[in-house]
Amino acid sequence: MLATAHAAALVGLDAWPVRVEVESARGPNGFILVGLAEASVRESRVRVRSALFQLGVDLGEYVIVANLAPADLKKTGGAFDLALALATLGAIGEVPPDSLASTLVLGELSLTGAVRPVRGVLPQLLGARRAKIPCAIVPEANGAEAASVEGIEVRVASSLDQVRQHLRGKTPLPLANKKAFSPCFLPGADLSDVKGQHAARRALELAAAGSHHLLMIGPPGGGKTMLARRLPGILPPLAHEEALEVSVVHSVAGILPADSGLLAIRPFRAPHHTVSEAGLVGGGDPPRPGEISLAHLGVLFLDELAEFRRASLEALRQPLEDGILTIARARWRATFPARPLVVAAVNPCPCGHAGDPSGRCRCGADRVRAYRARLSGPLLDRIDLHVQLPPVDVGSLRAASGGECSADVRDRVVMARSIQTDRLRRGEVGVSVNAMLSLREIDRVATPDEAGGALLAAAVDKLGLSARAYAKVLRVARTAADLDGSDGVHVCHIAEAVQARLLDRVAGAESARQELSP
Numbered sequence: 001m002l003a004t005a006h007a008a009a010l011v012g013l014d015a016w017p018v019r020v021e022v023e024s025a026r027g028p029n030g031f032i033l034v035g036l037a038e039a040s041v042r043e044s045r046v047r048v049r050s051a052l053f054q055l056g057v058d059l060g061e062y063v064i065v066a067n068l069a070p071a072d073l074k075k076t077g078g079a080f081d082l083a084l085a086l087a088t089l090g091a092i093g094e095v096p097p098d099s100l101a102s103t104l105v106l107g108e109l110s111l112t113g114a115v116r117p118v119r120g121v122l123p124q125l126l127g128a129r130r131a132k133i134p135c136a137i138v139p140e141a142n143g144a145e146a147a148s149v150e151g152i153e154v155r156v157a158s159s160l161d162q163v164r165q166h167l168r169g170k171t172p173l174p175l176a177n178k179k180a181f182s183p184c185f186l187p188g189a190d191l192s193d194v195k196g197q198h199a200a201r202r203a204l205e206l207a208a209a210g211s212h213h214l215l216m217i218g219p220p221g222g223g224k225t226m227l228a229r230r231l232p233g234i235l236p237p238l239a240h241e242e243a244l245e246v247s248v249v250h251s252v253a254g255i256l257p258a259d260s261g262l263l264a265i266r267p268f269r270a271p272h273h274t275v276s277e278a279g280l281v282g283g284g285d286p287p288r289p290g291e292i293s294l295a296h297l298g299v300l301f302l303d304e305l306a307e308f309r310r311a312s313l314e315a316l317r318q319p320l321e322d323g324i325l326t327i328a329r330a331r332w333r334a335t336f337p338a339r340p341l342v343v344a345a346v347n348p349c350p351c352g353h354a355g356d357p358s359g360r361c362r363c364g365a366d367r368v369r370a371y372r373a374r375l376s377g378p379l380l381d382r383i384d385l386h387v388q389l390p391p392v393d394v395g396s397l398r399a400a401s402g403g404e405c406s407a408d409v410r411d412r413v414v415m416a417r418s419i420q421t422d423r424l425r426r427g428e429v430g431v432s433v434n435a436m437l438s439l440r441e442i443d444r445v446a447t448p449d450e451a452g453g454a455l456l457a458a459a460v461d462k463l464g465l466s467a468r469a470y471a472k473v474l475r476v477a478r479t480a481a482d483l484d485g486s487d488g489v490h491v492c493h494i495a496e497a498v499q500a501r502l503l504d505r506v507a508g509a510e511s512a513r514q515e516l517s518p
């Protein structure tokens with residue numbers, strides 16, 4: 001007898017439908033599995049046979065032939081176990097063979113027949129909805145994730161026997177619990193905890209408002225990590241569509257918390273500086289998203305930037321430019337979204353105290369220069385805002401409370417973002433955040449007034465700002481104006497944006513010094 005079940009194979013974030021066809025015949029014991037099944041899928045024969053044995057079904061008297069179609073699509077992982085077991089039950093007449101005709105089945109089996117969670121349930125359910133499959137059976141721990149996909153009936157299973165009873169029409173499987181989506185913010189990480197550091201707080205607000213990447217330079221213990229961790233809390237709350245995009249990436253990576261619906265908090269990823277290139281941008285076969293994609297629509301924090309491998313950082317260039325990352329292999333091409341806000345932190349020198357008025361730095365000019373040279377590079381070119389953090393002064397530390405709370409700053413950020421979205425709606429620009437304004441769009445919406453233009457010209461002249469830095473100053477100035485609710489870009493906005501080109505200013509000052517030295 002022939003029975004079929006629906007499953008899916010993941011390629012990047014896409015789920016491709018897979019038909020699990022099982023044919024059985026009485027005969028010498030055998031279980032043949034075809035259809036480009038990787039080792040992990042081939043092993044599923046052992047799990048299926050053992051799980052069925054626990055139900056009192058002995059395959060010893062059957063020859064089972066299973067086919068995973070289409071045959072040219074590679075199948076990996078344990079998620080085909082449940083579909084294979086159920087189609088086998090259908091093929092030997094233990095459940096009605098057509099009972100699975102309109103149901104997507106996902107789940108890994110233990111040897112005892114327990115149904116284990118699998119990764120990528122969310123995109124696989126979205127794929128099933130596209131393929132007009134009306135029902136799904138998923139592992140219990142994946143229920144809330146699956147139920148966040150509208151328009152498909154999701155039932156959850158914790159054991160193979162439960163599913164058998166359901167398909168026999170005896171005890172229906174419970175429907176998955178749908179969790180209401182309510183965006184929120186990480187508790188216990190509020191900006192009001194941060195004392196002093198006014199320039200850095202303002203830079204954080206500009207970064208959030210215009211989606212500008214940010215570099216913080218400062219001594220150890222000055223609050224760089226503390227500030228970076230508070231950035232997601234001043235970004236606008238996740239919209240439902242955004243939460244879906246972010247959750248799909250986390251689901252494919254297998255890190256969506258068990259029993260959680262859509263992610264409600266913007267991601268914050270802080271990979272260690274020893275992270276490999278693949279860890280940062282993604283890769284592998286099957287392809288997995290890297291940190292840059294896991295931080296999509298959230299924050300990618302590169303702490304101790306000078307310690308990262310140069311090759312890893314350079315691999316970030318293309319995805320940061322395009323907002324998307326494509327990994328191509330001979331047989332497949334996987335695409336992952338990659339639009340995080342990058343925040344990097346670094347000490348000013350190896351000991352971390354260069355520039356400290358107390359003169360405690362003993363690094364020497366050459367060591368400081370060599371250390372800073374590790375920072376120069378294409379990634380820095382993509383960072384709009386540089387801010388220097390001084391050591392926190394005792395007066396600020398003794399103050400009873402820090403500055404404004406995250407909610408107040410977030411209100412201004414949300415207002416500035418809505419001004420940018422309106423500009424997009426009016427057709428003045430083609431992007432929704434200032435950090436992505438093209439040169440032509442900058443001309444249209446960020447041309448400064450006369451005094452601002454004069455200040456900018458002087459900055460270009462004196463500091464030797466490059467054409468790229470010039471455009472960045474105008475993008476940041478546009479954000480400062482949006483935070484002010486100002487239509488025009490004025491001299492104060494240009495001044496603030498020039499101030500935020502710290503590294504260019506340092507480089508400009510150094511080259512000016514060199515020109516002057518005999």
Ligand SMILES: Nc1ncnc2c1ncn2[C@@H]1O[C@H](COP(=O)(O)OP(=O)(O)OP(=O)(O)O)[C@@H](O)[C@H]1O
Binds near residue numbers: 194195225226346347
């Ligand atoms: N501005 C601040 N306001 C209040 N507490 C602070 C501030 N800066 C630092 N601290 C305290 O010092 C601790 C260390 O700060 P943090 O880890 O952010 O420093 P850092 O600049 O990242 O240092 P490093 O360069 O060593 O990584 C914080 O957990 C906090 O308790």
Ligand SMILES: [Mg+2]
Binds near residue numbers: 224345
């Ligand atoms: Mg730190």
